[in-house]
Amino acid sequence: MTDVFGLSHQDISPSNGQTKHEQVVFCSDERSGLYAIIAIYNTALGPALGGTRFYPYESEQAALADVLNLSRAMAYKNALAGLDLGGGKAVIIGDPAADKSEALLRAYGRFVQSLGGRYYTACDVGTYSEDMDVVARECSFVTGRTPEQGGAGDSSILTAFGVFQGMRAAAEHTYGSPSLRGRRVGVEGVGKVGHRLVEHLLADGAEVVLCDVSEQAVERVRARHPEVDVVTDKTELTGADLDVYAPCALGGALDDETVARLRARIVCGGANNQLAHPGVEKELAGRGILYAPDYLVNSGGVIQVADEIGGFDMDRAKAKATQIYDTTLKIFAMAAEDGVPPAVAADRLAERRMSEVGRIRGIWLGH
Numbered sequence: 001m002t003d004v005f006g007l008s009h010q011d012i013s014p015s016n017g018q019t020k021h022e023q024v025v026f027c028s029d030e031r032s033g034l035y036a037i038i039a040i041y042n043t044a045l046g047p048a049l050g051g052t053r054f055y056p057y058e059s060e061q062a063a064l065a066d067v068l069n070l071s072r073a074m075a076y077k078n079a080l081a082g083l084d085l086g087g088g089k090a091v092i093i094g095d096p097a098a099d100k101s102e103a104l105l106r107a108y109g110r111f112v113q114s115l116g117g118r119y120y121t122a123c124d125v126g127t128y129s130e131d132m133d134v135v136a137r138e139c140s141f142v143t144g145r146t147p148e149q150g151g152a153g154d155s156s157i158l159t160a161f162g163v164f165q166g167m168r169a170a171a172e173h174t175y176g177s178p179s180l181r182g183r184r185v186g187v188e189g190v191g192k193v194g195h196r197l198v199e200h201l202l203a204d205g206a207e208v209v210l211c212d213v214s215e216q217a218v219e220r221v222r223a224r225h226p227e228v229d230v231v232t233d234k235t236e237l238t239g240a241d242l243d244v245y246a247p248c249a250l251g252g253a254l255d256d257e258t259v260a261r262l263r264a265r266i267v268c269g270g271a272n273n274q275l276a277h278p279g280v281e282k283e284l285a286g287r288g289i290l291y292a293p294d295y296l297v298n299s300g301g302v303i304q305v306a307d308e309i310g311g312f313d314m315d316r317a318k319a320k321a322t323q324i325y326d327t328t329l330k331i332f333a334m335a336a337e338d339g340v341p342p343a344v345a346a347d348r349l350a351e352r353r354m355s356e357v358g359r360i361r362g363i364w365l366g367h
């Protein structure tokens with residue numbers, strides 16, 4: 001069996017533990033230095049949509065494992081967001097600061113184009129709207145372009161708005177009112193998503209306490225809002241007297257130690273992959289902490305870029321992201337009824353939609 005990128009057949013076969021992916025495409029263009037993998041988990045609900053991660057992976061196996069996981073996660077996110085889109089993702093192997101070039105991005109665009117619309121790309125870690133504009137010079141299946149090019153632009157706008165909607169639903173479920181007035185919310189990470197979330201929270205009358213490893217990020221918030229409290233790090237934040245903990249930095253925020261330390265009754269934030277390992281959702285439930293599933297409440301960003309496919313309209317996208325409030329309430333109700341943590345209820349609802357709505361596409365439409 002011929003190796004692809006030096007990966008053995010075993011690495012890329014379904015028997016490596018990652019099953020069910022519809023299509024995995026390896027793309028290489030030596031002259032521009034492009035090495036990319038595009039993974040389509042499924043197209044049950046429509047063409048696959050997911051961003052392009054440009055990252056200096058330690059190995060090709062690591063890149064493959066990441067793109068398989070990420071594309072699966074996008075299928076669940078898009079399904080739960082009510083989009084008519086399947087799940088896909090792409091990774092470009094390399095250091096974006098050193099390796100990104102017009103030729104590389106355009107070569108990548110040609111590979112995406114060659115899939116004929118089965119996969120739509122967007123921004124992710126290491127890629128920006130300006131990069132999508134370049135990819136779009138070779139490809140029609142690109143979202144997250146700049147507003148100047150008719151694109152949806154920075155997706156963190158509706159990501160933060162959606163997290164806020166999810167938090168309102170969690171407050172409604174916990175306190176009987178969606179208002180966050182007077183609630184103390186701890187925001188970990190005030191980057192693109194976190195700082196916008198802080199704006200929503202303050203406008204709603206919440207008290208905000210935050211931390212960030214970047215002094216610059218902290219100062220940007222403090223300059224606009226001197227009333228926010230700042231703590232040194234995550235340990236201090238999660239040990240503080242909070243009503244809500246909002247992880248908006250990296251993945252894996254909810255590990256055993258953090259869950260044991262938390263005094264908040266609600267966890268709801270923008271970060272992807274918050275549960276550090278399977279089972280953490282049960283620990284949270286066991287401590288009486290309501291966890292709003294990450295991929296549900298942070299789906300505002302994909303809702304924003306998905307809207308670009310039909311010609312971007314911010315009002316329409318925002319209306320769609322507002323529905324995160326209702327879906328979050330629905331998940332909490334399902335979880336209570338089925339006696340499972342909300343993370344499990346979210347997976348079940350996503351799987352049900354993929355299966356039920358996906359099935360009707362088998363109905364013969366005639367000629």
Ligand SMILES: NC(=O)c1ccc[n+]([C@@H]2O[C@H](COP(=O)([O-])OP(=O)(O)OC[C@H]3O[C@@H](n4cnc5c(N)ncnc54)[C@H](O)[C@@H]3O)[C@@H](O)[C@H]2O)c1
Nearest residue numbers: 155156159189191192193212213214217249270271272301
């Ligand atoms: N941008 C989007 O539209 C979007 C959509 C869905 C999910 N997300 C997820 O939301 C999270 C934040 O994304 P972003 O776009 O705001 O990224 P970002 O890089 O702009 O912000 C992340 C912030 O977290 C800070 N940070 C890093 N490590 C930290 C730590 N240990 N403690 C405290 N702060 C720390 C960084 O300094 C930075 O300010 C990520 O997990 C991302 O995958 C983002």
